[in-house]
């Protein structure tokens with residue numbers, strides 16, 4: 508646990524971030540979950556033990572972590588921002604019933620050939636979003 512904490516502090520510092528309790532708590536929380544939580548869900552989780560966080564501080568911590576490329580925002584639903592500490596390239600599966608989002612390994616679909624785009628379009632980012640029903644909902 509202490510080793511993990513040291514590791515998190517090291518990562519934050521390596522990105523030039525000042526280590527604040529909020530940034531630490533938010534990043535640690537995101538690293539230990541894979542469900543792509545919303546700000547509200549992170550807040551609920553952090554306040555379970557000691558209610559100290561507000562939505563504004565969690566949001567500010569997320570912004571700093573995003574700017575340092577440690578966390579990414581995942582927008583799979585209109586108007587709902589979710590956060591992901593997995594910043595390696597990957598795709599997402601979204602259950603349309605329970606709205607759970609899970610990661611799909613980057614090489615799951617083989618290579619997607621971006622040279623088929625019409626001339627004039629320059630690709631910057633590619634991500635496949637698969638929508639369907641997860642095993643828990645079937």
Ligand SMILES: [Zn+2]
Pocket residue numbers: 602603604605606607640641642643644
């Ligand atoms: Zn589901």
Ligand SMILES: [Zn+2]
Pocket residue numbers: 543581591593597598599609610
């Ligand atoms: Zn993800």
